[in-house]
Amino acid sequence: MARSFLSRALHRGDTAEVAALSATSVVALDPVEIPSLSVYDLLFADLADADLDRVALIDGASGDETSYRQLVAQIDALAGSLASRGLAVGDRVGILCPNIPAFATVFHGVLRAGGTATTINSLYTPGEIANQLTSAEAGWLFTVSPLYPQAKEAADAAGIPAERLVVIDGVEGHPSLRDLLFDRAIPPTVRFDPATHLAVLPYSSGTTGHPKGVMLTHRNLVANVLQCERAIGLGRDDRVLAVLPFFHIYGMSVLLDFALLKRAALVTMPRFDLTEFLRTVSEHRCTWVFIAPPIAVALAKHPLVDDYDLSSVKVVFSGAAPLDRTLASAVAERLGCEVCQGYGMTETSPVTHVIPVGEPGVDRSSIGRAVPGTECRLIDVETGAELALPGEGTSAPGELLVRGPQVMPGYLHDDEATSRTLDPEGWLHTGDIATVDADGVFTIVDRLKELIKYKGYQVAPAVLEAVLLAHPEIADAAVVGVPDDDGQEVPKAYVVRTADADLDEETVIAWVQDRVAPHEKVRLVEFIDVIPKSASGKILRKDLRGRVGRHAAA
Template identity: 60%
Template sequence: MVIRSPFPDVDVPDVTVFDLLFADLTDAERALVAVVDGPSGRSTTYGDLVVQAERVAGALAARGIGPGDVVALHAPNSPAFVAVFHGILRAGATVTTVNSLYTGDEIGRQLTDSRATLAMTVSVLLDAMRAGAAAAGIPDERVVVLDGADGHTSLTDLLAEGRAAPDVTVDASTHLAVLPYSSGTTGLAKGVMLTHRNLVANVVQSLRLIRLGPDDVVAAVLPFFHIYGMTVLLNLSLRVRARLVTLPRFDLAQFLGTIAAQRCTYLFVAPPIALALAKHPLVAEHDLSTVHTILSGAAPLDGRLADAVAERLGCRVVQGYGMTEMSPVSHAVPADRDDLSRGSVGLLVPSMTCRVVDPATGADIDVPADGMSAPGELWCQGPNVMLGYLGDDEATAATLDADGFLHTGDIVTVDAHGAFFVVDRLKELIKYHGYQVPPAELEALLLTHPDVQDAAVIGVPDADGEETPKAFVVRRPDTVLDGTELMTWVAERVAPHKKVRQVEFVDTIPKSSSGKILRKDLRGR
């Protein structure tokens, strides 16, 4: 049974992301504040933001950047990120956003795979970007440092050139707007090909359920380089002329102080932030009375924890669901549906269909007339679903079927109201504090250690119920490797969220006859 969204289909404009967000700006809207830098309080109006983005586009065009080119953007949240991100799109180029925690090796792999020809970063991240750019063959003069560094062009330099944005025509349905990297349902990170139409569609779809408006002030602490931050915080807010308050990283005291000082009304969070809001004593020291809604995404949020946050802050707490491969939103709790359980990720957004499929039999599971359905894998179809993975036809075919359904790898149930609940995962991907950690990547790294004979990695819950990477390791004979030493060794080679947090030494790694690691056996330990 194909399950359809309960909402009428939306009209997806045949426009670029830049035109969707800014082409119809009125004079009154140009005077509104678009972005506030949380730490400094400096603000940028919508009118100034558009001018900056267009000048960035002009400067990039003068450097030969246009349709078909990929520009890497490697920076924390800031007003500069917003201007540069949309400037790259206005130039007709594709943005590949890079995790600001990545090491030089990780950056190099992404830049090489995406075929980026120019990179933009900030001074505190420059060393990692230099190493990554060098590995990808990008010379120093093609590395822009937004806040300035000796020998590098800055954002101020680009704006000072005063160049007009180029005349660019692209096919919104086929032209890649962004190329974020995701591990999908399994394996190493892959470039997710998202077109302008994908992103435009998801903004229009999401705003049917996520009610933001020009009076809202959004605390933007979730990173814009992640598709959740990119679409839900950044683009949705700009589309409705809300005010974004950017924070470069999550620091609870700064986050709470900014909410109070800027009178934020809407918070988009991941479960670790929700946990802090529910339990941390600092929350009681700040006036958060302006917050009317908190939406949690990136990983499942326990309904009891959502209840605790709602009771403590006296606001609405809801969830949404999505994947990078869906731009990302496929489900959300509508603004007018407070009757739905806080444990639910909500209803299917407009212009989408889905199936819930029994992974054992392949049979469809129907929406029940009463109560809750049996669990099954969620498959989704809609205008927000990616074209595929860059240069990886095999992974694309394994994820997108011939009918256009994206096999999410998540196990869900659906109730009689059409509300979905994420209950498990088929996929091996570990979600550590909302960040993706592919076990295959850590396993490949562990196997390069001279004292490691074999290894497998799974996600296990910590004291707060968050999933953390645990390595099962077979030592080489006659070695004395210990767990702390190995965790330190891994930490020196990966981004912080990919660190192995636990190590257990075993005699063998359980595997199938085909050589596939039997992770369920490891979880059973």
């Protein structure tokens, strides 16, 4: 990975350049040239004859394989069928589907036909599905039979007719994927500007507010896949476990599209189950395992892991939520692999930073360096003033701002939210508080909206969660601010004990108190069975705040 401009200037001893760069931004070197291509053309237009019969997708449960030849044929056939049935360039199509090989066909078939895919959380209620379909102005919906009841209710509410509710594996009264593929229609010739044409409309998770449609163009997705190619060392002979949901931007872009670009094989899992996860990795000899931190906790601490041969795993790559250094080290040691993490947002397609594979000196608690072509700044959370970047050591914390070709043009039908997030110069305010060192390595301290203000001091939940997870009898933990008897905010820890743990509140409080500043210590502890998290692994802090618990003592 190329060093930042600042790092290179430091290496040369160019003090004038250091001073200039320290007052502005960190910029990744060697920006990627972004071709004016659609996602389909990037991934499949130059598919070599030698790659046609390589395995593209493996159903983790059944072992059924789909070659690149078969996948492209299915994508083209579906695009032709959709066009013949009235799908026009720019029409929106909902996809409510777990991680199965057919997802790749449907997703890329929609994009190949010039449509815009709005991918939907498989756990959504009918009302939530209908809200997204209506907001996205979707005229079609693809789903699977286990999700048909809620899909049908939502489609009816959104005004989607039966002939445009496609049940992939078949339900009477609706077309199936097989029906569409057997139309044998010629794929359409579509023309659009990749820089402005919307490829996807994923929606934010709703953990920090009302879900918003994130407009991502073909250029956004193409740019980020190419940025990943320069930053993540995945190769054509790798087998990639795909348990993180394709409906989420992380699974959609980093797993589905990036793995296909590299001609690797994707092993799909429709949902996370630890036993099935371990069996799939072992049986299919997965080499890259993309996870979220909750899975890392299981890999580090669950006794079941010892029952499976995971020796094929070369890299465990975490994203979607912060991964702690201690937890990363525990996974690496137990599996004998390298553990890295990346950072990004739905609004950035999603990757902006990664820890490069093969650089053990980069702190595993960090998010690594900016991917090529990504600019970064830090601003003071109180004043908005730009923070100077360090000539040595680590900067003061500030809100991370990013700019690059992967940044969204805005939120659908929400100019106000767009203007709050994107400034006129194209800088996206991430809402995350970060530091950066002189080598351009960034570390997320916490979410701006999740900071706890204790007696005027800022307390970062992520810091306390890392301390808690280092305890051998704590399987998982989350920290939120709750009001005490005086109405002041205090840190409260929700803790999941490991099996057979003998752990009480006083022990937990003492453990944290010995490892943090006095104002940061945990003041309340509640033991629960599971930490509520989104499908992408983010802690649902609003759910924890909604729990009824006792107040803190003085």
